[in-house]
Amino acid sequence: MRAISLVKRIEFAFQGNVARNALTLGDVDNDGFNELIVGNHNGDVNIFKGTKKLQTISKLNFVTCVAVADIMNQDKNVLIIITANGWCYLYAYPENNQSDNSQKDVDEGVEEVDGQIQSATTVDNKESLPPPEVHVENSKKDLQDPQLVCIHMQRIPANSKNIVLGDIDGDGNIEMVLGLTDRVVRSYKWIGNPDTSTLDITDSSLQFNPSDKLLGKFVALNKWECANQIGSITIHHTAEGKPSILIAQPGGTFMRIKCQTDDLASEECVESSIHSSSSSSTGEHISGTVDYQFLGMSRMRNQNISTEILGDLHCSIHDSGVSFDKSSIDSQRSANSSKGKPYALATLDGTIILVQDEVILWAIAVDHQIFALTKLDVTGNGSDDIVACSWDGETYIMDLEKNSVRFHLDEAVQAFHSGYYHLHDDEPDSPCLVYVTFKNTIIVYYDLALRELTCRKFEPDLVKLSELFADKERSPEEALEHVRTLDRKSKRELVECLLYGL
């Protein structure tokens, strides 16, 4: 397999153990560029932007999941932090159009963070938290960088380990799906408070407490129980655009949940949950179908091996680099429109499988333990590439045609992510690989200079080459024919002579 070495990298220091989903790349400050957000087992969450650290949110509990999404459905990304002991925090930047002086904003922001420290440590008090002490001290902080402020916190069942955000029921709003270590998958929906949806949380007169649910709250929609431990969760869309949740199960199998919104029922559920104080599961209103998929070849394998799954791999046929003749492109395209998008599975014993409509397109076996499966358009050709990482730092980049490239990080990896990260001011986000090592560092490889995953010999353009041979005795057609029939050796010598001899 072709291997590459990557040169451009930056390193951040970050202490502590990082859970596999406590690492994400997302645009948390809504400036159009991605930041890197990492959380550790001590409850510190760092936000990195460019080459510097923007902010540390500390004294939470064991951070298991971080995600950035427009979960409040207000066209504004917020940071979602889930801790192992069952707290869900939402962080956002305060709106800039305040009339108050910004000094206050920052102070308040810091206080909010402090306020929920206490709440996080006093978990036993259920939701009756002591109000955060607002002692406005005039700390001379740099006012240029606004800080993330906790805008919401809510008790959820403990031990979440996976988070997926997306529209799972086709209603146009983003839902949150959590996978728990006790084989349970739960889905939540954000219900904004209609009275205070645009609450100015930095208004100090409000005595805002993030646990007050002033802005709204998460309402549990569904609870599903899997037969086995959850590997990872992904959202996949069928050919008709219907969303489904795929939950990886041991042994290269997965569970598929199709959520169909029964509009009336969900409205009702929302209504009822707004008024009820409990956030218990009201998912019975939403009809969903659940099926288990055993991909053909998975039966041969170890049934207990943990599995990762990744849905919605985007592929564009005509940019695949291989030159089909026109008819085959058309046939492929028409065939493709009736087919769903492919999705990928990877198992810890080193099998990477690409599946389309429950049919295995290809599978490869590698001798490294793959624990993370992500997608990234590395080559920039419009198709997603699969990026899989193993515990010992071996990283595989594969396109949907099974061409592959590997990269070896000389260190063990505890968390991996791939995506786009913003580094240079005047350039768009660059594709990057993010590794969290066991040596308290985060390594970001950026500007992956991979234009194609295969490499080939230089083939000169024959038409241009034939110009050399066209003269009085030879017509251009004959010259072209002559060039075409040149054997390899003389063609090579010709190229060498032209390039180096002239």
Add this chain to the structure above:
Amino acid sequence: MQHFKDVHFFHTPSQGNIYTIVELPMTSGSTKLLVASLKREIYCFEFQESPSGSLIPSCKEVSFTYIPNGAEIISMDAFNKNNNSNEFIIGITIIKNSNDSEGRLENYLNIYSGEDTEEFNIESVAQSCLNVELNFIPYKLLHTYLVTWNDELLNKEVVFVLSGSDNQVHVYKENMADHIYKELDNLEYFPEFTKTPSPVIWIDIYYSPDYSERVTSFACECGYVKLLKVDVRSNKVIYNFSTRFGNYISRVYISPENDVPEDKLFKKNLTFTDIMRQRRTERSTSSKRLNLIVINTILPSVIFHDILKYGLSKYSTLPRINTTNISTTCEVADIDFDGEKEILIGTSSEEIMVYKRDSEKVWWLEEVKKMTSPILGIKCVDVTGDGVKDLVILSMKGVQVLQYEQGYLQRILNSKIENITVPDVSELNIKK
């Protein structure tokens, strides 16, 4: 260098040194690479072509016989004995702690040669070994021609040249009858190799096209550089220059100002042959100008211009940007197809520095390319066999192969073809 893309990278389990990468140019036009690491592993790297036309990198470990456990590989060299087939001779020098109480070092030069077979098989070459015991620690191993003139008859034989810790340079020649390698007397054949003040790190030998003269340069650990011209027929030293730099020298490189393209293509009767032949004669005149590049590890590297005419008196220095790193290696090649050679210097600070000569013949640092680990060797050879030279970089972690982007090559090729086919405007005017 931005037109290069990363094709393949392979790790070596232990690091090599500046002597441990060797190319094996196949008669098919492609090149295999032989890379040794300190702890006895030797890898043979090549590209294979899949049916769909994509290149599959293949890196095989070759187990050379007679390299005992605990031995360490110092240097390696290889040459093709036969012009028409792949009959390679590979020399490997090793040192080994002997088991006796004095803890002496055992040093060997192992010479491997294979049968002349249709398909080159490195495994079979690695199995037949001739052993030369050395009573010094080996340094640089290279091969050169031993040219003897019998009246007007030229006789060329390839010999191994090895420098050692005894401050001498040794020459080994195969004795065909006995099938052993024997050391030659330097005075008789290589009068330039006299005793030096410290071990010789690198030797470069250049024969004039008609093999009547030989230019030899070598550099020692203490910074002593010697440049000699030898008349091959009489075996007399024509001139002898020496200088001393105050630091360790990692490389000397004798480079003709221009490479003369081989004559292969000119036999065919093509419309552009005349143009090419004309370029060729232009070049062969300038190719008589030899430059000597001396890579200083700590000081700025130096290029001595036209050493046949000026000796070591006309020189310029290559500016450094970093004074804390060590320059380890260099390659002189035309990497941007403008007909002028560039100098590439590899450093310990994971960089390749590209020097280019401007129109006023001044050398400038053109570009610095970052690599992943300290660099031990750079080679500009055609690994893929497509007529275009690829860049091979040996670093402490492994070997990286870089290839030109296809689009860039095609653009260069188009402009070269247009240079020939599109008639010159000034010529058209004359016809009027």
